[in-house]
Amino acid sequence: MTINEWAGIIALPIAVVNLAITIYKEFIRKPKLQIELILSEWIASGQGIIDFQLNVRIKAIHGDVHIRSVRLLNKKHQLHSLALVSAPHFTSVFSIEKQKGCYYPLAYANEYVKEDLTKTSRFMESLGELKDKGIREVEELKITKDSVEILTFAGRIIGTLSSEWMTRRSIPDDAWFLQIAYDRKKSKMIRLP
Incomplete structure (x- = not known):
């Protein structure tokens, strides 16, 4: 040869x-995201009002990741005109309806908050105090390879007024998910208990 x-x-x-x-x-x-739910609290603080706090640990694996959006969504129910109120502006963000279910964009997150805010009697005041402790926009948030971010999403979901005088429709507490979209067309979803 x-x-x-x-x-x-x-x-x-x-x-x-x-x-x-x-x-x-x-x-x-x-590059991929690894998401772990540290705390998920949903408290009905009145007829048609739910206060929530989600502490989420996010880790980038195999490379840098850019978060595009974070959404709180309900896949099961068509929830018309529910409003989400959260820091820093405390303006209502109304639900965006899809064919099945609806979602709320979560544009801001706090640095990790250890205490459970939903247990306090002054939930909205506690959210106002968080605004001063470090709030950040999550869209285009860059998480570098092998680094960990722990973020807190907190807010209040307010139901629509019913035809009865001054009462709100109840909000279902099932089929809620947290969806984090990253890079081009990737997304990761976790079910909220």
Whole structure:
């Protein structure tokens, strides 16, 4: 056998190994998010009013990740005109309806809050105090490789007024999810207990 034949025989396994490494790096080992729910509290503070607090640990694996959006969604119920009130502006964000269910964009998060705010009798005042302790926009938030962010999402969902005088419709407490969209078209969803 000539040297050219030996080179051809040796080049084939090297090319296969090189192709396998490229496929692993480019397609299998893409940056991903790992999400862990630390605290999920939902307290009905009145007829048609729910106060909530979600503490979430987010870790970037295999590379940097850019968060595009965070949504609180309900896949089961068509919840017309519910309002979400949260820091820093305390203006109502109304639900955006989909074919099945609806969602609320969560544009801001606090730095990690250890105490459970839903247990206090002054929930909205506690949210106002959090505004001064470090609130950040979550859209285009960059999480570097192998770093961990712990964020707190807190707010109040207010139901619509019913036809009866000064009463609100009840809000279902099932089928709620937290969805975090990142990079181009990727998203991760966790069910809220």
